[in-house]
Amino acid sequence: MTSFVKPFIRRKNEPTNDLGLVRADYDGAMSTLCAGCGHDSVTATMARAFFELSIEPHMAVKVSGIGCSSKTTAYFLRESHGINTVHGRMPSVATGAIAANHQLAYIGVSGDGDSLSIGLGQFVHAMRRNVNMLYVLENNGVYGLTKGQFSAAADIGSTAKKGAVNELPPIDPVSLALSVGATFVARGFSGDRDQLLPLIKAGLKHKGFGLIDVISPCVSFNDHKGSTKSYAHAYKYYNPAIHADYVPPSQQIKAAYAAGEVMPVKLHDGGEIRLRKLENGYDPRDRAAAIGKLFESGESSEIITGLLYINEDHKDMHDMARMEDRPLNQIPYAELNPGAAKLKELQKGFR
Amino acid sequence: MSKIRVNDFTIKVGNVNGTGSASANALLMKIIFRMGVPVVGKNIFPSNIQGLPTWYEIRVTEQGYRGRSGDVDIMVAMNPDSYKRDLAELSPGGILLYDDTWPRPHFLTRSDITVIGVPLARMCNGAFKVARSRILMKNVAYVGAVAALLDLDLDILHTLLREIFAAKPKLIDLNLQAVALGYDYVKQHYPDSNKFKVKTRNLTKDKVMIDGNTAAGLGCVYGGATFGAWYPITPSTSLMDAFVTYCKQLRIHPETGKHKYCIIQAEDELAAAGMIIGAAWNGARCFTPTSGPGISLMSEFIGFAYYAEIPMVLFDIQRTGPSTGMPTRTQQCDIQLCATASHGDTAHILLFPADPGECFDMAVNALDLAERFQTPVFVLSDIDIGMNDWMTDELTWDDSYIPDRGKVLSSEDLKSVDKFHRYLDVDGDHIPYRTIPGTDPKGAYFTRGSGHNKFGGYTEDGAEYKEVVDRLKAKWKSAAEKLPTPIVRRAKQATKTAIISLGSCDGAVIEARDRLGADGVYLNYMRVRGFPFAKEVEDFIAEHDQVFVIEQNRDAQLLGLLLSETNTPRDKLIPLLHYSGEPLDYKFVRGALSEALNLRKTA
Missing domain, CATH: 3.40.920.10 (Pyruvate-ferredoxin oxidoreductase, PFOR, domain III)
Incomplete structure (x- = not known):
């Protein structure tokens, strides 16, 4: 079996972005996931985010590990380089790639198996380094490709398709991210594209590590009664708390808005994120508040979503490494070669 | 007195x-x-x-x-x-x-x-x-x-x-x-x-006293590496220390303080391997220094780089194994591990420096070879070479050196290409062209460690799979003639007896052979410097009736590769093994050779 080629259909009067490209220009190969999979919806939303941000596809890089979610990097942005690495190790490959050239837009796609079990270490360390990438964690609480084992994200009491009950506490990627220094932490739901799309756009524009934990139900192995990652459960407990819109630098209007209604957060590219639906007194720049909010909502089984935390002040990996703006992969060798005379001089100390 | x-x-x-x-x-x-x-x-x-x-x-x-x-x-x-x-x-x-x-x-x-x-x-x-x-x-x-x-x-x-x-x-x-x-x-x-x-x-x-790790770190600077990732492990740590020292000295802009390099201390060896794969995939020259336990941990990624054809340079400063072994004692015990690191059918390029001077040169070779052949390249040093100060010829540099970045298509190149396919053998040399992300929309492709065909597409088709892995094998074999050539020392008189050895055995072997020569025992000597072996290696063995293979491990690992990769009868190769963890001395070599030769005479 080879991968399916997705037909490239152009419609009349299709909307174009600033580059003159249409939404279909951001498609990839045909998905081979199950019909109704939450991941496909996330894939489409990611493609739309790149389209709406007018990012040239070849200036984007997609990275992933192993698992259903990791396969999806082939299903959008066919004119981007993509790299489907080894299980749980996508963050290190992304880190190296970003060290070599920080000027591309990097999106990592992973799942709860890939990120929270085998890849937990790399996931955490990429956040500590504040690697400038958006990391989309498609979370379904289950191992799909190996047919239905619990993942480390499964909630206590959640049941497997064949009836087994999970007794181990879940690892919550959002609270983990908050504790280790991620600078953009959000949760979304594959069933709510309206909320997810601006989150992805904002995450791509944020400078530093952005995590979006997307509840993305597995229709084949974890969508039954008793599962806390099913569509039904997600819809029931879903709380779209904080809405975040990305406003590019060019479109900023000095509109007045009532205090408490909208909170603007300035981004490094000159654009801003506008947060809406904020509860009174909640400030997503306050990490302790975000952690508190998360634990509070957890008590009531509520799935709190939206942009829970943002910090635009922390240096990203590139700045911490004091690298020059020109990417390492573009420095000509002439600038790197110290030369024969210098070698002679350096060896004076070896006599 | x-x-x-x-x-x-x-x-x-x-x-x-x-x-x-x-x-x-x-x-x-x-x-x-x-x-x-x-x-x-x-x-x-x-x-x-x-x-x-x-x-x-x-x-x-x-x-x-x-x-x-x-x-x-x-x-x-x-x-x-x-x-x-x-x-x-x-x-x-x-x-x-x-x-x-x-x-x-x-x-x-x-x-x-x-x-x-x-x-x-x-x-x-x-x-x-x-x-x-x-x-x-x-x-x-x-x-x-x-x-x-x-x-x-x-x-x-x-x-x-x-x-x-x-x-x-x-x-x-x-x-x-x-x-x-x-x-x-x-x-x-x-x-x-x-x-x-x-x-x-x-x-x-015109001599200097330098250790192999310092020389290798300096070689990485001269070879144009801009990125290094590593996890601290004895005895490789001083290699990265040297790279850091020279980068600080040579690669920081005097006014802006901005760096023309990036070094990451990874969370483990797995991550270090992933980082250099990511950086190399994205067009930066890079490397990781490690030792045997690190190679074990990196093996999955090494297989990925091999199959997805991503340049990767690894320095293995060998120490005694297995497991933690004796971390500060020397051996040449990772030869076979590195030759085929990872699951599945894999074969890698190995370089065997014998002294710090060669560590410097081979660091540069490795960076070139990895990009030329788009594959992992291992520099197999050891504690003796890496951490001891050796008297060696002053290191020299040819200012006309131009790095071999391999077959990389620029945006300009892509204009004349109808459609770019990542794994197509266009030139018939088993090496496909690659592109660097961000270059051109036409150059985009999907890199995967899963089954892929020559066009880069996912496949589970047996014939398509075989086509790619057969080319990989041919590519690896073709590297044999591009590696540092074996060094041969001929005896004063014609002889049918010879020695093959490698790396840090060299000093003791040369001296033992000199002293035996003075006693009228003549031996030809070949020091191999790369794997896959050049044709010369097989020919050298064929010339002789018996060949002593001297190496520092228990299991005759070099000898094993000579048997599997050349057409040599098993009983022609005689192992002489030293694996106490202390650097080899000539008395051991002379004693073992004399004993073996006498025994054979009387047998």
Whole structure:
């Protein structure tokens, strides 16, 4: 079996972005996931985010590990380089790639198996380094490709398709991210594209590590009664708390808005994120508040979503490494070669 | 009194780890080197920060041999815990120098040696106030004592101390004082004990004393590496330390302070491997230094880089295994591990440096080869080469060098390409073209470790899969003729007997072979420097009736590769194996060869 080629259909009067490209220009190969999979919806939303941000596809890089979610990097942005690495190790490959050239837009796609079990270490360390990438964690609480084992994200009491009950506490990627220094932490739901799309756009524009934990139900192995990652459960407990819109630098209007209604957060590219639906007194720049909010909502089984935390002040990996703006992969060798005379001089100390 | 031995003997210092003995021994070795006499230094140290026994051997060899002699002529016994063993190791006619602040009359049980007691502790306790300097200066004082015994050039000693402590002038006087304590005491109390002597020569001109890890780190700078990722592991750490040092010196913009490099200390070896794969995939030259346990951990990623055809440079500074093994002892035990690291059918390119000079050159080779062949390349050094200071020809650089970045398509190149396919063998040389992300929309492709066809598409089709892996094998084989060529030394007379060896065995093998030659036993010698083996290797074996394969591991790993990769009958290759963890000495090689040759004659 080879991968399916997705037909490239152009419609009349299709909307174009600033580059003159249409939404279909951001498609990839045909998905081979199950019909109704939450991941496909996330894939489409990611493609739309790149389209709406007018990012040239070849200036984007997609990275992933192993698992259903990791396969999806082939299903959008066919004119981007993509790299489907080894299980749980996508963050290190992304880190190296970003060290070599920080000027591309990097999106990592992973799942709860890939990120929270085998890849937990790399996931955490990429956040500590504040690697400038958006990391989309498609979370379904289950191992799909190996047919239905619990993942480390499964909630206590959640049941497997064949009836087994999970007794181990879940690892919550959002609270983990908050504790280790991620600078953009959000949760979304594959069933709510309206909320997810601006989150992805904002995450791509944020400078530093952005995590979006997307509840993305597995229709084949974890969508039954008793599962806390099913569509039904997600819809029931879903709380779209904080809405975040990305406003590019060019479109900023000095509109007045009532205090408490909208909170603007300035981004490094000159654009801003506008947060809406904020509860009174909640400030997503306050990490302790975000952690508190998360634990509070957890008590009531509520799935709190939206942009829970943002910090635009922390240096990203590139700045911490004091690298020059020109990417390492573009420095000509002439600038790197110290030369024969210098070698002679350096060896004076070896006599 | 017997004849004085000039410029041909071995000094061994037994000390306690963490007392500053390393600097004292380096000082001793450098004095001799600056007197123009070749030296070999071997540090035999424990996996410990403080307290365990540690030894340092300095071989003075006017002939310039680079291996150990296997003898100890002067033992400086500074560690009571190892006195017994140190006394036993001393060759007949040798000198034992020890701290007789606490006399040890049992040393006198050996009548075939000379015992020289110097009250180092007592003298230092009298001369220095601070407790730590008493310990440190005791070591400097024995340098003075040895200097008196060997008639070392005091001016050179003084100059060296002034250079070393240029930034801390207060320490100069302290050190000079300590040297004088030891020196004067020996001159005064043992005026007639000059059995060994260093005489000034002019044999170290254009030579430097450098360790292999420093040379390799410097090679990475000269080769144009801009990125390195690593996880600290003995004995590879000093390679990255060197890269850091030279990058700080050479790659920081003087005004802006901005770096033209990036070094990441990864969370583990797996991540270090992933990082260099990511950086190389994205077009930066990069590398990771590690040791055997690191290679085990990186193996999955190594297979990924092999199959997805991503350049990857790994330095394996080998130490004894298996498992944690003896982390500070040397071996050549990862040859087969690296040759096929990872699950599935894989085959990798290996380079075998024999000294720091080759570490420098092969670091550059490795960066070129990895990009040319789009595959992992291993530089297999070891503790002996990596962490000991070797006298080596001054490193040289050809300013006309241009890095071989391999088959990379630029945006301009892509204009003339109808459609780009990542794994298509366009030129018939088994090497496909690659593109760097961000170059051009036409260059986009999807990199995967899963089954793929020559167009880069996912496949589970057997024929398509085979087409790609067969090309990979052909590509690997084609690298054989592009690697550093084997070095062959022919005997004075035609012979059907030969040696094949590699890496840090070289010094001991050359010396053993010279000495056997002097006794009328002639052997040809080939040192292999790369894997896959060049055709020459098979031809060399074919020329001979018997070939001794000398290497530092238990399982004859090089011999195994020679059998599997050349058309050689099994009984033609005879293993000579040394795997105690100490650097190879010529006596072992000579003994093993003589024994094997005699046995074969009588059989």
